[in-house]
Amino acid sequence: MAHAGWRSIHGVLTLNFEGLTQERGELSTGAYGEGYVDRRHPHAYVHELLAGVEDSIGKQHLSLYAGRGFAPFGSDDPMTRPFEKYPVNHHLAQILERVLVVGAARVGPLIGEFGVFNGDEPLSPGSPPKYSRFADSWSSRLTLLPARFVEIAASVARVKSPEVPDGHGLDQDKWDFYTRYDRRTSDSRVYGLAEWAHTSEHATGVLTTSLSSWLGEAAVCKRDVIAGARLEVADRPEEEPLTDPFRTPRPPSDLSNLGVSRWTTLTGALSAPRLLKSWFSARPFVEVARIHVAPGDPPGLFDANLRYGTSWMWMYSVGVRLKVGAIHDRMGRYGAAVVPETGTGTRSNGSHDMPGMPGMSMPGHSTNAVCTL
Amino acid sequence: MHRRLSALLVAAAASLCACGSDSHVVNPPDTTTGSNEPLTSAACPGVNFGVRPTSAVPASTAAALQVLGLGGETARYSAEVAAHGTTAYTTTWGTRSAVGNKIDIWDVTGSTPTLVDSVIVTGASTLGDVAVSDDGKLLVVATERSGGSIVVFDLADPRHPRQLSRFTNQDTDPGVHTAEIGRVNGKLYGFLSIDPVGSIHARLVIVDLSDPSNPQQVYSKVAGNPYVHDTFVRDGLLFVALWDDGMEIWDVGGCGNGATPAAPRVLGNVHTIGGQVHNIWWYHDASGGKRFAFVGQEGPGSVGSSSVGDIHVVDISDPTAPKEVAFYHVDGAGTHNFTVDEANGVLYAAYYNGGVRAIDVRGDLKTCLPSQQNFNSSANTTRCDLRVMGRELGVGLVELNRGVYVWGVQYLAGTIYASDMVNGIWKLKAAK
Numbered sequence: 001m002a003h004a005g006w007r008s009i010h011g012v013l014t015l016n017f018e019g020l021t022q023e024r025g026e027l028s029t030g031a032y033g034e035g036y037v038d039r040r041h042p043h044a045y046v047h048e049l050l051a052g053v054e055d056s057i058g059k060q061h062l063s064l065y066a067g068r069g070f071a072p073f074g075s076d077d078p079m080t081r082p083f084e085k086y087p088v089n090h091h092l093a094q095i096l097e098r099v100l101v102v103g104a105a106r107v108g109p110l111i112g113e114f115g116v117f118n119g120d121e122p123l124s125p126g127s128p129p130k131y132s133r134f135a136d137s138w139s140s141r142l143t144l145l146p147a148r149f150v151e152i153a154a155s156v157a158r159v160k161s162p163e164v165p166d167g168h169g170l171d172q173d174k175w176d177f178y179t180r181y182d183r184r185t186s187d188s189r190v191y192g193l194a195e196w197a198h199t200s201e202h203a204t205g206v207l208t209t210s211l212s213s214w215l216g217e218a219a220v221c222k223r224d225v226i227a228g229a230r231l232e233v234a235d236r237p238e239e240e241p242l243t244d245p246f247r248t249p250r251p252p253s254d255l256s257n258l259g260v261s262r263w264t265t266l267t268g269a270l271s272a273p274r275l276l277k278s279w280f281s282a283r284p285f286v287e288v289a290r291i292h293v294a295p296g297d298p299p300g301l302f303d304a305n306l307r308y309g310t311s312w313m314w315m316y317s318v319g320v321r322l323k324v325g326a327i328h329d330r331m332g333r334y335g336a337a338v339v340p341e342t343g344t345g346t347r348s349n350g351s352h353d354m355p356g357m358p359g360m361s362m363p364g365h366s367t368n369a370v371c372t373l
Numbered sequence: 374m375h376r377r378l379s380a381l382l383v384a385a386a387a388s389l390c391a392c393g394s395d396s397h398v399v400n401p402p403d404t405t406t407g408s409n410e411p412l413t414s415a416a417c418p419g420v421n422f423g424v425r426p427t428s429a430v431p432a433s434t435a436a437a438l439q440v441l442g443l444g445g446e447t448a449r450y451s452a453e454v455a456a457h458g459t460t461a462y463t464t465t466w467g468t469r470s471a472v473g474n475k476i477d478i479w480d481v482t483g484s485t486p487t488l489v490d491s492v493i494v495t496g497a498s499t500l501g502d503v504a505v506s507d508d509g510k511l512l513v514v515a516t517e518r519s520g521g522s523i524v525v526f527d528l529a530d531p532r533h534p535r536q537l538s539r540f541t542n543q544d545t546d547p548g549v550h551t552a553e554i555g556r557v558n559g560k561l562y563g564f565l566s567i568d569p570v571g572s573i574h575a576r577l578v579i580v581d582l583s584d585p586s587n588p589q590q591v592y593s594k595v596a597g598n599p600y601v602h603d604t605f606v607r608d609g610l611l612f613v614a615l616w617d618d619g620m621e622i623w624d625v626g627g628c629g630n631g632a633t634p635a636a637p638r639v640l641g642n643v644h645t646i647g648g649q650v651h652n653i654w655w656y657h658d659a660s661g662g663k664r665f666a667f668v669g670q671e672g673p674g675s676v677g678s679s680s681v682g683d684i685h686v687v688d689i690s691d692p693t694a695p696k697e698v699a700f701y702h703v704d705g706a707g708t709h710n711f712t713v714d715e716a717n718g719v720l721y722a723a724y725y726n727g728g729v730r731a732i733d734v735r736g737d738l739k740t741c742l743p744s745q746q747n748f749n750s751s752a753n754t755t756r757c758d759l760r761v762m763g764r765e766l767g768v769g770l771v772e773l774n775r776g777v778y779v780w781g782v783q784y785l786a787g788t789i790y791a792s793d794m795v796n797g798i799w800k801l802k803a804a805k
Contacts, residue, residue, distance in 0.1 A: 123571050123572060124571070127571070127572065164599050165572060166569075166574070166598065166599045167598075167599070168598055168599050168616065168617045168648070169599070170673055201673070202673070203649070203672060203673045204647050204648065204649070204672070206672050206673060206681050208672075208673030208674060208675070208679075208681075209673075209675065240467045240468070240499070241468070242498065242518050242519070243498045243518065243519045249518065249547070249568070249570070250570070250571060251569055251570075251571075251599060253517070253548070253550055253568045253569075253600065254600065254602070254651075254671060255649070255671070255672065255673035255674075256671075256673055256674045256675065256676050256680070257675055257676070258467075258675065258676050258677070259675045259676065259677060259678055260675065298675040298677075298678030298679050299675075299677070299678060300675040300676050300677045300678045301450065301467070301469075301676050301677035301794075301795075306468075306469060306470055
């Protein structure tokens with residue numbers, strides 16, 4: 001990840017090598033998307049590559065970014081949240097890795113964003129977007145900052161045929177509403193997120209699937225120990241797996257699915273203090289999730305007992321989060337849409353000089369402050 | 374998914390009532406006159422599309438199709454059905470408690486289909502389409518997703534098929550969604566609809582099956598937007614279901630202009646309303662008329678629960694400019710594959726959660742009263758509504774209230790065989 005800026009011109013680059021390190025995806029019961037099921041898909045090598053201009057006119061801060069990245073929709077990318085496992089609602093609550101143009105304006109406590117992008121989602125980490133489909137989809141997000149540490153956002157999106165790159169697949173109407181609390185001090189952090197997300201899939205005006213999710217997650221950090229909990233209820237569209245039970249056909253062979261399943265997941269997470277060495281850090285973590293899957297609406301053919309042998313499952317995750325240099329504290333906002341991080345001194349773009357790179361700035365991220373991931 | 378063909382063509386003449394009324398609104402205007410009937414097209418002189426039907430068909434009230442029996446299959450999801458003589462074959466699909474790699478073989482002599490044997494198709498994660506050749510000698514099954522192929526079986530012993538060959542190559546990956554078989558100028562061919570994968574487009578592959586032990590590919594072409602889902606071949610014309618690119622009519626040897634399965638020629642195309650063109654049946658009525666094709670639309674649904682999609686009636690009397698003239702719609706359910714009892718003029722359609730529907734397709738399907746017309750503003754087209762015209766003859770399996778999801782149907786000698794994904798194979802008495 002790198003940010004660069006010169007005067008009012010800025011650039012964002014995030015490379016992601018999950019396509020090499022976890023080609024088969026990351027085991028994550030209930031996860032789905034981009035042809036993976038019960039595994040989180042690897043992200044595109046070029047996760048973000050954008051250039052933009054920012055300026056202030058009076059009390060308005062304006063920006064216009066173009067490139068590949070996140071459409072202005074929903075909540076932060078789960079990669080930058082205090083849990084290692086992604087929630088089931090990843091594809092309900094974020095729209096990522098699209099070629100987009102996004103404009104943002106901030107006036108006082110209000111941030112407005114609008115973006116146009118290609119609807120097709122990546123077929124693989126290395127696959128290029130369908131440039132011919134640029135601007136066939138759009139999204140918009142309105143964010144209110146009513147008090148210190150608090151933000152409230154509502155988003156809407158119309159996404160054309162995300163799963164069929166040539167178009168003519170199911171289109172999606174998406175909504176997201178979240179409230180976020182994030183209070184940081186020099187040695188502590190209190191974080192919370194409550195989110196509702198909904199996606200309606202339809203073709204030629206016919207509604208085929210309604211997918212909803214409720215998610216609440218919270219984390220507290222003290223002395224660099226992070227404890228968190230997440231409760232999520234999310235719908236998942238079921239597709240027929242391939243011979244590999246963790247993969248589904250992309251594109252699917254028609255517009256139907258096998259029904260909808262409803263996933264209720266309660267996760268507890270604990271991270272030990274980081275082992276720090278200059279720009280390197282290692283943070284051990286453990287996560288335990290209790291998972292229940294039930295028929296959704298419509299249930300279709302999906303039967304958890306046939307698929308898994310049970311409808312109640314445990315998921316354990318133990319690992320070490322390794323970090324070299326700086327990472328995003330948040331991901332999915334650009335320019336004027338970046339929310340100032342009260343408590344740490346981080347401001348919008350241009351707030352940090354990148355160490356060793358005079359004149360370069362690092363927006364929206366932190367280095368090795370206590371309680372960062 | 375697909376449609377089923379097979380068998381039984383015309384034998385008896387139908388009793389068409391020649392009592393048309395000029396007071397009926399004709400829409401769109403018929404292009405034929407008494408002086409150019411029977412109709413041929415300059416683009417396809419080899420095919421005679423027959424005389425224009427002039428009959429008015431009395432309206433019917435839909436009755437329940439009598440259920441004769443059920444052959445149960447609950448370990449796997451059943452897919453397509455093909456029947457010949459006293460034997461029916463159903464493929465299986467996806468994964469239930471077992472993988473859908475089995476062909477069930479049913480003795481359908483009695484009221485209740487009885488499982489007499491089965492064949493496991495190795496190297497397949499799911500099956501789909503199944504077809505029996507017109508002479509009853511071959512069974513062809515399509516495989517998907519773990520290396521697309523067609524598997525050809527010898528039916529010398531119809532209850533115990535013997536594998537003759539398996540055709541697969543790079544053009545059949547990742548899966549053969551449907552495999553239609555039919556003769557062109559006496560030679561048997563397979564018409565394979567190949568799934569798209571990643572950025573690789575869907576494809577139509579034609580295979581020469583004249584030596585069923587050694588199938589030979591004679592043609593391959595990217596087709597469909599984004600899918601090519603099925604084909605229907607008859608009299609040297611190939612009807613191709615191109616999803617949102619509509620239905621295309623290809624000359625593969627019927628028009629007498631030199632086209633062959635190895636060198637087809639496109640005659641015409643129609644974008645039926647709503648697209649999602651899934652399957653086709655070119656109807657030859659009992660009086661020799663060949664003017665209508667039935668197009669199945671497969672909209673989005675949840676397998677086992679819901680479905681959408683209409684049957685579209687296309688006038689192909691000018692194959693270079695086919696036109697949609699009528700439709701059939703069921704609230705809360707969508708169509709899948711067809712079979713037609715052509716002697717009696719009854720189309721039977723698998724309707725997924727809507728069971729089986731029997732529709733009277735005799736007579737002039739594009740002529741109806743104003744009160745029976747429906748105007749589609751987005752297509753700026755007026756069509757006859759077969760349901761309002763009283764063409765629905767029967768409904769099957771819905772009254773059982775046990776949850777059905779009917780994939781395919783086949784008419785055979787007064788009987789309907791319906792493959793139900795969740796229950797197995799049903800035997801029903803035909804509407805006529």
